[in-house]
Amino acid sequence: MSKPVLIVGGGPAGLSAAHALATVGQKSVLVDKQQTLGGHPIHSGYAKLVPSGEWARDVIGAMVDRVEQNALVEVHKGTTVKSFAGEPGNFTAELDDGKSVEAASTILATGFTHFDSINKPEWGFGTYPDVVTTTQVEQMFSSGAGVRCPSDGRKPKRVAILLCVGSRDRQIGREWCSKICCTVSSNIAMEIREELPDCHVYIYYMDIRTFGLYEDTYYWRSQEEFKVKYIKARIAEVTSDGEKLIVKGEDTLVKRPITIPFDMVVHAIGMDPNVDNMVIGSIFDVKLQKHGHIEKASTYSAMSGTSRPGVYVAGAATGPETIDDSIAQGQAAAMAAMTHTVPVKAAAE
Amino acid sequence: MPIHEKSLIRPEDLVEGSGEAHIIDGVDVSGHWSTFIKSRVVKDYNEDMEAEIAALPGGEFIHRCWQCGSCTNACTVNAINPDFNPRYWIYLIRTGMEEELLRDKDIIWQCVSCHKCSYTCPRDVLPEGVMKATAHWLELKGHTPKSHSTVFDEVFAEQVIKTGKIEEGRVLRRFLTRTGQPLLQGWVLTMALRMIRHFPIKLMIHMGLANFIHPRTSGWGRARAAIEEYVEEQEAEHRKALKLDQPAE
Structure with a gap:
């Protein structure tokens, strides 16, 4: 009987890996620091996902159920890995609930942390209650409350979405594009226009990166069907005149400064490396790349690999990633992790 | 300090002191150096503009524009007069910068309808139609006399x-x-x-x-009645979209 695969993190990537392993009869031990599985789509209260348009609680919830009901997956919730040692095929992990796990290999599906907008004070988050993040807007939808100004519960008449908050910004050491925010923002903009047809939605952008097939289904559709307005400007500051939020910047296409009143300002927050990555990197003895994400081995020769043999990685732990790709990488990592669970001799024959 | 790039500022935005008492916002700024630039800040958007232009024939697809500039690059009139810039005007209309648009009211009608823009536009905005609708809008709103x-x-x-x-x-x-x-x-x-x-x-x-x-x-009477009814309907719709209480003529 081969040893199980240790999976750290029960978000889309970890759930996908556990399910893939169980599908071929391979045992796994899934450890998650939260009391419930599902990762950000569940804990952060995402609403309808891109690009399926399905509710996170339905589809990611189904992934959770599928794993929790599977006898081949041993789930440890509210638990972290304290120490990790050994060789490929023969690792030992100590959990902080006192349990010890013998594992053939490990998959790190430890995900990311949302950028904290407080680190860009000039854009008013934390100062004005009606400055919110994309995550908060997702929660407004998923809770069924709808989009309302937190200050007084009114329906906003004019909403500004600021892109690249916590992305593509040397000032705060975020030199990466968070990949998903353009598409998520155009999706949110359409949802706002759908819920509140009288509300005008403006997206302030540096570039629009609704990559691949999101071009027509999100960027074009938001303009053509939902009349969302895109303005090329990086906002200088968000202040208030006591009644409305005042957004200041330069409209670069007309070379004019702008000072425009808004009811609500939404920060399209980026994906930071998981705040625990320093600890994770040290416990599992894997290298982090220069921005603090878990470093990947060569895609061509060692897909899903890290700097340590037998330890694999999937999803947003390696950098900003979409949910769909995280799920795909979870399966890929499961395949790689199987290298150590199948007895070498049997595999050779 | 002299303003070196004064030529880049629109003359109406410059306030120049005469050397005598020159007071701005209650502050005496007289002196030979006292040239000031008025605020050029765009303070708000007129959010009705795009819908108004879109309600006129030709303007239907203005909301598709993503500002690539293909129309302006292809434009026959732009080659002669660089101030003729369909890309820019579409942007002003879509964002609702009415004052800016009105600065160019005397050249917008100069579109020669060559349709080079229509053929080059990657998003099928039909900029020629937008120019036509915009010229019409300027007339209906009384900003320009009938061309x-x-x-x-x-x-x-x-x-x-x-x-x-x-x-x-x-x-x-x-x-x-x-x-x-x-x-x-x-x-x-x-x-x-x-x-x-x-x-x-x-x-x-x-x-x-x-x-x-x-x-x-012969037998024109019925056709005439139908056409008149249609034209009246259309004009009433346009007046309604532009919130004009009085008939256009």
Whole structure:
């Protein structure tokens, strides 16, 4: 009987890996620091996902159920890995609930942390209650409350979405594009226009990166069907005149400064490396790349690999990633992790 | 400090001191150096503008624009006058920068409808139509007088709707009268003289008679009623979209 695969993190990537392993009869031990599985789509209260348009609680919830009901997956919730040692095929992990796990290999599906907008004070988050993040807007939808100004519960008449908050910004050491925010923002903009047809939605952008097939289904559709307005400007500051939020910047296409009143300002927050990555990197003895994400081995020769043999990685732990790709990488990592669970001799024959 | 790039500032945005008492916002700023630039900050958007232009024929697809500039690069008029910039005007309309748009009201109508922009636009905005709709919008809102081409269209359409026929001489006369131009212009005389030289007697009799007799297409009455109803409907819709209480004419 081969040893199980240790999976750290029960978000889309970890759930996908556990399910893939169980599908071929391979045992796994899934450890998650939260009391419930599902990762950000569940804990952060995402609403309808891109690009399926399905509710996170339905589809990611189904992934959770599928794993929790599977006898081949041993789930440890509210638990972290304290120490990790050994060789490929023969690792030992100590959990902080006192349990010890013998594992053939490990998959790190430890995900990311949302950028904290407080680190860009000039854009008013934390100062004005009606400055919110994309995550908060997702929660407004998923809770069924709808989009309302937190200050007084009114329906906003004019909403500004600021892109690249916590992305593509040397000032705060975020030199990466968070990949998903353009598409998520155009999706949110359409949802706002759908819920509140009288509300005008403006997206302030540096570039629009609704990559691949999101071009027509999100960027074009938001303009053509939902009349969302895109303005090329990086906002200088968000202040208030006591009644409305005042957004200041330069409209670069007309070379004019702008000072425009808004009811609500939404920060399209980026994906930071998981705040625990320093600890994770040290416990599992894997290298982090220069921005603090878990470093990947060569895609061509060692897909899903890290700097340590037998330890694999999937999803947003390696950098900003979409949910769909995280799920795909979870399966890929499961395949790689199987290298150590199948007895070498049997595999050779 | 002198303003080195004064030439880049629109003259109406410059406030220059005369050397005598010069007071701005209660502060005495007199002196030979006292040149100030007025605030050029855009303070708000007029969010009705895009919908108004979109309600006029030709403007339907303005919301598709993503500002690539293909229209302006292809534009025949832009090659002659760099201030003629369809990309820029579409942007002003979409964001609702009305004051900015009105600065260019006297050149927007100059579109020659060559449709190069229509063929090059990757998003099928039909910029030529947007130019037409914008010129129409400026007229309906009273920002510009009716252009000659609008007057010509009206004269032409009036006659067709009334009789089902076109009498060129009469269209020309009415157009010249309505636009306040002399009937006897050099080119009209040249045309008349050349016609006399070739002496197309049948045509000339026909044209002469047309001044007194206005033949109609037989059974035109029903078509006329239908067309009039449609035109009235359309104009009422446009007035409603532009929130104009008074009829356009």
